[in-house]
Amino acid sequence: MNPFIIIALREFTSRVKNKTFILMSIIGPLAIGALLVIPALFSNLDEDPKKLLVVDNSYLLLGTEKISKHSFQYLNPEEFDEESAISAVREKEIYDGLLFLPPSENGDPDFILRNTRLYSKGDIGIDLTRDIERRLGKLATEEKLKINGVDPSLVKNSTTIVNIKNLNLTEKGSEASSLPLKMAIGFGASFFIYMFTFFYSAQIMRGVIEEKTSRIVEVMITSVKPTQLLLGKIIGIAGVGLLQFLILIAFSTIIYSVAGSIGLLGSDISEVTPGGAIMENTESQTVLNEVIESFKTFNIPKLIGFFVFYWLGGYLLYGALFAAAGSAVDAEADTQQFMIPLTVPLLITLMLATPMMQEPNGTLAVWLSLIPFSSPLAMMIRLPFGGVQTYEIALSMILLIIGFLGTTWISAKIYRVGILTYGKKASYKDLYKWLRRK
Amino acid sequence: MNAIQSFGIDKQYENHVALHPLDLSVPEGSVFGLLGPNGAGKTTLLRIINQIISPDNGSVSFYGQKIDSSDSRHIGYLPEERGLYKKMKVGEQSMYLAQLKGLSRNEARKRLHWWFKKWGLETWWDKKVEELSKGMAQKIQFITTVLHEPKLLIFDEPFSGLDPVNAALIRDEMLRIRKEGATIVLSTHRMESVEELCSHIALLNHGEKILDGTVNEIRESHRNGNFRLSYRSNEPITLSLPNQVEMSQNLRDFNKGICIAEIQSMKLNSSEIISALAPQVDTIRFEEIIPSMNDIFIKSVEK
Numbered sequence: 001m002n003p004f005i006i007i008a009l010r011e012f013t014s015r016v017k018n019k020t021f022i023l024m025s026i027i028g029p030l031a032i033g034a035l036l037v038i039p040a041l042f043s044n045l046d047e048d049p050k051k052l053l054v055v056d057n058s059y060l061l062l063g064t065e066k067i068s069k070h071s072f073q074y075l076n077p078e079e080f081d082e083e084s085a086i087s088a089v090r091e092k093e094i095y096d097g098l099l100f101l102p103p104s105e106n107g108d109p110d111f112i113l114r115n116t117r118l119y120s121k122g123d124i125g126i127d128l129t130r131d132i133e134r135r136l137g138k139l140a141t142e143e144k145l146k147i148n149g150v151d152p153s154l155v156k157n158s159t160t161i162v163n164i165k166n167l168n169l170t171e172k173g174s175e176a177s178s179l180p181l182k183m184a185i186g187f188g189a190s191f192f193i194y195m196f197t198f199f200y201s202a203q204i205m206r207g208v209i210e211e212k213t214s215r216i217v218e219v220m221i222t223s224v225k226p227t228q229l230l231l232g233k234i235i236g237i238a239g240v241g242l243l244q245f246l247i248l249i250a251f252s253t254i255i256y257s258v259a260g261s262i263g264l265l266g267s268d269i270s271e272v273t274p275g276g277a278i279m280e281n282t283e284s285q286t287v288l289n290e291v292i293e294s295f296k297t298f299n300i301p302k303l304i305g306f307f308v309f310y311w312l313g314g315y316l317l318y319g320a321l322f323a324a325a326g327s328a329v330d331a332e333a334d335t336q337q338f339m340i341p342l343t344v345p346l347l348i349t350l351m352l353a354t355p356m357m358q359e360p361n362g363t364l365a366v367w368l369s370l371i372p373f374s375s376p377l378a379m380m381i382r383l384p385f386g387g388v389q390t391y392e393i394a395l396s397m398i399l400l401i402i403g404f405l406g407t408t409w410i411s412a413k414i415y416r417v418g419i420l421t422y423g424k425k426a427s428y429k430d431l432y433k434w435l436r437r438k
Numbered sequence: 439m440n441a442i443q444s445f446g447i448d449k450q451y452e453n454h455v456a457l458h459p460l461d462l463s464v465p466e467g468s469v470f471g472l473l474g475p476n477g478a479g480k481t482t483l484l485r486i487i488n489q490i491i492s493p494d495n496g497s498v499s500f501y502g503q504k505i506d507s508s509d510s511r512h513i514g515y516l517p518e519e520r521g522l523y524k525k526m527k528v529g530e531q532s533m534y535l536a537q538l539k540g541l542s543r544n545e546a547r548k549r550l551h552w553w554f555k556k557w558g559l560e561t562w563w564d565k566k567v568e569e570l571s572k573g574m575a576q577k578i579q580f581i582t583t584v585l586h587e588p589k590l591l592i593f594d595e596p597f598s599g600l601d602p603v604n605a606a607l608i609r610d611e612m613l614r615i616r617k618e619g620a621t622i623v624l625s626t627h628r629m630e631s632v633e634e635l636c637s638h639i640a641l642l643n644h645g646e647k648i649l650d651g652t653v654n655e656i657r658e659s660h661r662n663g664n665f666r667l668s669y670r671s672n673e674p675i676t677l678s679l680p681n682q683v684e685m686s687q688n689l690r691d692f693n694k695g696i697c698i699a700e701i702q703s704m705k706l707n708s709s710e711i712i713s714a715l716a717p718q719v720d721t722i723r724f725e726e727i728i729p730s731m732n733d734i735f736i737k738s739v740e741k
Contacts (some may be wrong), residue, residue, distance in 0.1 A: 001537065002540050004539050006534070006536075006538055010534055014523075014525070014526065017457060075503045091697065105474045125653065210523075211523075211525075214521040214522065215520055215521030216520075216522055216523055218490070218517040218519050219516075219517060219520055219521070219522075219535070219579070219582075220538070221490055222488050222490065222510060222513070222515040222517070223510060223535070223538040223539050224538055416718050418486075419488070420491075422519070424584075433452050437451075
């Protein structure tokens with residue numbers, strides 16, 4: 001077998017068999033899944049129906065017996081003032097609280113609402129408070145309209161919900177567009193690449209340092225060429241990353257479809273507030289439909305394909321440089337001086353994500369998506385927005401390939417000297433000398 | 439034939455010359471001692487032979503052919519800076535290194551089991567490398583160096599960190615392997631193992647070869663006409679010496695009743711001297727003092 005393959009296999013299996021990897025691969029996606037599912041689960045949990053005593057001096061709530069599933073029991077305002085109503089709630093266990101609306105001499109709804117109090121035993125829950133606020137607000141608005149001589153039903157009938165559909169003109173026709181989703185996909189993908197690149201590049205670096213400090217490296221390079229050792233390590237660790245990515249995708253798909261089939265996703269919005277704020281409900285429903293609709297307009301397999309390419313490209317480019325940095329030191333603590341120039345380009349690209357998303361085909365975005373040191377992030381930010389010219393993609397990909405071949409070549413030269421150099425802390429000047437050494 | 443022959447190889451680093459142009463021949467079947475003080479260029483030379491670094495000029499041939507990367511299959515190298523992957527299991531690690539030398543999995547396993555059984559290491563197969571003692575790790579490294587049965591073995595300080603028992607174990611294996619036809623290059627500071635093991639040596643200093651040849655030749659060429667006579671007597675006896683013979687010292691030995699005379703002569707041989715001196719005293723022993731490799735080493739380096 002080719003020694004390069006033997007090395008890559010060892011790098012791969014020794015990491016995959018590691019307990020940390022197994023934990024990370026299983027717990028990681030589960031944690032992400034949990035983050036998605038648990039809030040939905042909780043918001044779906046039935047709240048206990050609450051019973052409230054109501055003293056309505058202003059008769060604003062007149063006739064309202066329930067807000068969602070919570071029921072109201074009215075006390076006669078002529079018999080109970082605030083004090084005695086509070087003691088009534090205290091005495092009777094079945095009541096969870098007291099809603100007190102003060103009297104108002106001239107019937108000013110604003111005065112009433114400013115002085116309305118909700119007393120409760122323990123926490124009454126943010127949803128109920130919000131529902132009461134909404135209901136009172138709506139009633140007060142109607143009251144104000146009446147005071148001003150306007151029929152509330154007239155206003156209700158003339159209220160118009162506007163949802164402009166965003167359409168992007170494409171070559172084939174037009175398709176729905178959703179800016180927030182594009183931003184989420186672009187930023188999400190590039191952030192993921194950012195994390196993966198540094199996580200796995202650091203593993204390469206640590207591996208190189210480990211080989212140096214355990215003094216195995218000279219034994220290794222009597223059997224294989226330093227370049228083979230370097231590339232075997234880089235490719236083996238890339239395999240680990242790919243496997244982790246596949247596990248993540250598989251797990252997410254499973255969790256998503258399981259959650260979807262038991263109705264945890266997508267259903268919560270319409271169910272949580274039945275009979276509540278109808279207007280908002282329709283709005284969220286429309287947005288949700290729009291998201292689903294526009295998700296369909298993305299070429300997901302194509303995006304994943306580009307994602308894997310740019311992730312691998314970025315990883316190979318930076319991984320080789322991290323390996324060179326690792327070979328130049330004796331301990332991980334000494335890598336600091338090399339870390340800043342290696343981490344800054346991607347960090348800056350990530351920080352420039354917002355201006356790039358505002359103008360995905362502007363000069364900044366185009367240039368950053370061509371330069372190999374930033375293109376893995378910048379291109380992933382641009383791609384979901386569309387409008388990236390084919391030649392731009394081709395050029396960016398070619399430059400990235402040239403870029404990582406270049407960094408690998410440079411790194412291999414530094415590496416083959418660095419791994420045999422002990423003791424002295426290498427400076428940039430030393431690295432330059434090593435680079436030129438025959 | 440020469441296992442290794444170098445033609446004018448040199449190596450220069452940014453601020454110093456590691457190796458001046460060097461011609462060196464390692465005869466096939468020899469145990470070749472590569473000697474020299476620290477920083478003499480030994481490790482540079484060994485790395486060039488192992489193609490870890492390339493010389494600035496000159497070339498190296500391996501069994502008559504210009505050396506290339508495929509020859510690494512026929513070379514076993516135990517570098518001075520050696521180690522193992524700490525987190526790997528001993529067996530796994532040995533299999534890995536054997537496969538990198540081109541052995542198939544089956545062949546590697548078979549040979550490793552043979553060695554592990556021979557040295558009683560079987561129970562260590564599934565232990566982690568970090569649990570090994572230093573001596574134990576050295577043994578594993580030795581095994582993985584010789585496992586692919588190379589034609590040329592290169593050991594850089596093979597005995598460092600070994601107790602006498604394990605050092606003897608390794609030494610005996612080297613001699614056995616040599617008997618089976620391999621050539622061995624040994625770089626060491628331990629002069630007694632040089633005299634014990636080596637048939638040939640080369641001495642390097644400041645990147646230059648200052649001495650080479652067979653051990654016998656070198657010791658012969660460093661004869662300096664010193665002789666030692668031990669005789670029975672409580673007090674030193676004044677000896678009458680033939681012409682061209684000088685007395686360096688004549689003292690009572692630590693042992694009671696024995697005296698030792700040291701005599702210097704470049705002209706007369708030992709039988710001429712003994713026949714002149716023997717009748718004068720009750721002789722116990724008479725010998726020519728041939729300088730040890732240690733003496734030759736120190737003398738040559740200090741020159």
